[in-house]
Amino acid sequence: MQIPSWPQAGEREAELLRMVLESPQWGGFHPFVTEFEQSFATYQHAAFGISAFNGTVTLELALTLLGIGPGDEVIVPAISFISTATAVARVGAVPVFVDIEEYSFNIDPERVREAISSRTKALLAVHFGGAMCNVDELEAICRQHSLFFIEDAAHAHGSEWNNRRAGSFGIAGSFSFQNGKVLCSGEGGMLVTSDESFAERARSVANCGRIAGRSFYEHHRLGTNFRLTAFQAAVLLAQFEDLNEQIDTRTANAQFLKSELSDRKEIVWQYKPEAITRNSHYLLLGRLLPGAAVTRDEFHARLGIAGVPCTPFYPHTLYQNPVFQEVACRVMPCPVAEACVRDAFWFPHRMLLADEETISEIAKAIRSAVSKQGSESRLSAPPAVSLR
Numbered sequence: 001m002q003i004p005s006w007p008q009a010g011e012r013e014a015e016l017l018r019m020v021l022e023s024p025q026w027g028g029f030h031p032f033v034t035e036f037e038q039s040f041a042t043y044q045h046a047a048f049g050i051s052a053f054n055g056t057v058t059l060e061l062a063l064t065l066l067g068i069g070p071g072d073e074v075i076v077p078a079i080s081f082i083s084t085a086t087a088v089a090r091v092g093a094v095p096v097f098v099d100i101e102e103y104s105f106n107i108d109p110e111r112v113r114e115a116i117s118s119r120t121k122a123l124l125a126v127h128f129g130g131a132m133c134n135v136d137e138l139e140a141i142c143r144q145h146s147l148f149f150i151e152d153a154a155h156a157h158g159s160e161w162n163n164r165r166a167g168s169f170g171i172a173g174s175f176s177f178q179n180g181k182v183l184c185s186g187e188g189g190m191l192v193t194s195d196e197s198f199a200e201r202a203r204s205v206a207n208c209g210r211i212a213g214r215s216f217y218e219h220h221r222l223g224t225n226f227r228l229t230a231f232q233a234a235v236l237l238a239q240f241e242d243l244n245e246q247i248d249t250r251t252a253n254a255q256f257l258k259s260e261l262s263d264r265k266e267i268v269w270q271y272k273p274e275a276i277t278r279n280s281h282y283l284l285l286g287r288l289l290p291g292a293a294v295t296r297d298e299f300h301a302r303l304g305i306a307g308v309p310c311t312p313f314y315p316h317t318l319y320q321n322p323v324f325q326e327v328a329c330r331v332m333p334c335p336v337a338e339a340c341v342r343d344a345f346w347f348p349h350r351m352l353l354a355d356e357e358t359i360s361e362i363a364k365a366i367r368s369a370v371s372k373q374g375s376e377s378r379l380s381a382p383p384a385v386s387l388r
């Protein structure tokens with residue numbers, strides 16, 4: 001099957017990279033870095049962008065700037081990439097794991113309410129797979145309890161809730177440009193915010209405590225160096241030119257797959273409320289209902305044999321990772337997250353960039369993988385697939 005590879009690069013990436021190579025500035029002070037920060041922040045409907053070398057340090061930076069540390073708790077979803085939780089622990093605070101909604105894969109606002117304690121300082125919500133979480137309800141809870149609302153938007157480049165983009169709701173939104181992301185430079189990250197003071201402090205801390213317009217060797221804050229290189233910015237500027245078209249292609253192909261398979265009631269695709277006006281489709285997620293002819297692992301194995309890239313979800317919830325046997329955390333009951341570990345799956349965004357013929361073949365392969373025929377035979381697992 002002709003499944004596109006990822007990342008993809010063309011002449012434009014090469015051209016911009018050459019411009020950096022031929023310039024005297026390969027580091028974070030090249031104008032490409034500022035250009036990308038401004039363009040991307042505007043694209044996400046935020047006023048300021050502060051780039052960094054990945055989307056893990058941007059989370060740590062946001063938490064630090066909000067004064068979150070020892071003695072504080074931060075509410076996080078039980079399902080995400082590890083950085084959402086470890087960023088909280090690395091600034092000395094306690095991550096509080098909360099269950100996700102049954103079919104959105106996003107943090108459940110009702111469960112958030114139950115988890116709030118006198119120590120809770122912030123909610124760090126993830127737009128899982130690119131589908132926005134219920135920002136209306138989450139923001140209302142944060143306002144009511146005086147909590148900071150931070151968006152981990154690592155999956156949500158271009159995603160929208162009622163036409164407003166990810167990262168523009170909380171005090172800050174954190175993006176990743178890691179190799180597998182829909183906008184990527186191998187590694188990279190950005191905080192977006194519309195709070196001028198927060199932006200100024202973030203930029204200063206991420207740049208050795210410098211202040212714009214002041215001497216290069218004058219350091220006003222206890223800063224560090226999180227700067228993105230000009231090479232990453234060059235690649236990101238080029239990739240950015242294709243993002244809208246790729247989101248449209250993925251959206252159309254995801255809709256096609258779901259409508260082709262709409263009679264397969266044992267597959268429940270990620271829930272899409274009306275308010276989600278755009279989804280980056282970083283992942284195409286689903287769950288296999290109990291009673292399906294095949295188990296999730298058989299489904300995954302059959303797809304592997306057919307050449308369809310599929311990941312059988314995370315192997316455990318965040319709090320089941322060995323690190324949280326050592327590191328302090330609080331765990332709320334998470335039956336949905338634990339069920340998803342057993343029955344959920346995702347397809348990577350590159351699959352949704354396939355041509356029409358391949359997408360039709362994929363629909364047939366998924367249909368055949370969930371169907372009863374042949375389900376008796378135990379299939380061997382396909383090679384491991386990246387979890388990101």
Ligand SMILES: Cc1ncc(COP(=O)(O)O)c(C=O)c1O
Pocket residue numbers: 054055056057080081083084126152154155175176177178187188189388
């Ligand atoms: C939800 C989420 N948060 C944070 C990160 C961390 O980003 P990075 O890999 O750029 O450090 C990732 C992904 O890689 C992610 O998926």
